[in-house]
Amino acid sequence: DGGITQSPKYLFRKEGQNVTLSCEQNLNHDAMYWYRQDPGQGLRLIYYSQIVNDFQKGDIAEGYSVSREKKESFPLTVTSAQKNPTAFYLCASNPRADVTGELFFGEGSRLTVL
Amino acid sequence: AQKVTQAQTEISVVEKEDVTLDCVYETRDTTYYLFWYKQPPSGELVFLIRRNSFDEQNEISGRYSWNFQKSTSSFNFTITASQVVDSAVYFCALSDLIFLRGSQGNLIFGKGTKLSVKP
Numbered sequence: 294d295g296g297i298t299q300s301p302k303y304l305f306r307k308e309g310q311n312v313t314l315s316c317e318q319n320l321n322h323d324a325m326y327w328y329r330q331d332p333g334q335g336l337r338l339i340y341y342s343q344i345v346n347d348f349q350k351g352d353i354a355e356g357y358s359v360s361r362e363k364k365e366s367f368p369l370t371v372t373s374a375q376k377n378p379t380a381f382y383l384c385a386s387n388p389r390a391d392v393t394g395e396l397f398f399g400e401g402s403r404l405t406v407l
Numbered sequence: 408a409q410k411v412t413q414a415q416t417e418i419s420v421v422e423k424e425d426v427t428l429d430c431v432y433e434t435r436d437t438t439y440y441l442f443w444y445k446q447p448p449s450g451e452l453v454f455l456i457r458r459n460s461f462d463e464q465n466e467i468s469g470r471y472s473w474n475f476q477k478s479t480s481s482f483n484f485t486i487t488a489s490q491v492v493d494s495a496v497y498f499c500a501l502s503d504l505i506f507l508r509g510s511q512g513n514l515i516f517g518k519g520t521k522l523s524v525k526p
Binding site for chain 1: 411416442444449450451452453454457498500514515516517518519
């Protein structure tokens with residue numbers, strides 16, 4: 294079945310460690326996104342990519358990094374520079390390069406910093 | 408600036424009741440899209456509907472209906488005869504129309520309304 298796969302589902306990290314969240318899609322979508330969700334909050338955009346080898350910062354990019362070497366993959370690294378990394382992270386894709394289309398979401402990765 | 412307000416943080420109803428989730432938005436754009444997404448306990452957001460700013464017709468899909476009113480900048484969502492499976496967090500979102508690659512494409516999400524439907 295086509296869809297978006299995020300891994301790991303749960304991740305624990307010690308302060309000062311970098312961690313990489315995986316996002317893979319087999320929908321052949323051009324655009325991919327990373328969102329952060331905090332309790333009782335909406336989704337906030339971290340990074341997005343409209344095409345391979347190109348990505349743009351979202352509203353809260355500080356302390357995060359991404360790469361888009363392949364169309365189907367858009368990993369997110371949460372670096373030690375991110376002050377408050379404990380959150381639920383959602384990856385999404387879009388068949389279009391703009392946001393007027395429907396977004397397809399993965400099931401999310403919950404990161405807890407100990 | 409663009410903004411989406413979902414004033415209802417949590418709503419609890421009994422099965423078979425009708426329930427309306429409110430969404431009020433702010434934008435300076437004349438062309439924009441509005442969305443509703445459902446987030447069940449499993450975590451992934453599921454697309455429910457997209458509406459463009461030129462189409463103010465109300466829409467009905469089974470037990471779901473949407474009321475879009477530009478005059479009040481609202482895009483409300485009604486579930487008729489609610490069921491336990493409707494329990495989820497519902498997000499309203501707004502986007503502007505991005506034509507140029509390289510522009511920041513973004514969906515502005517509201518904070519969500521948690522709906523609990525009790526048997």
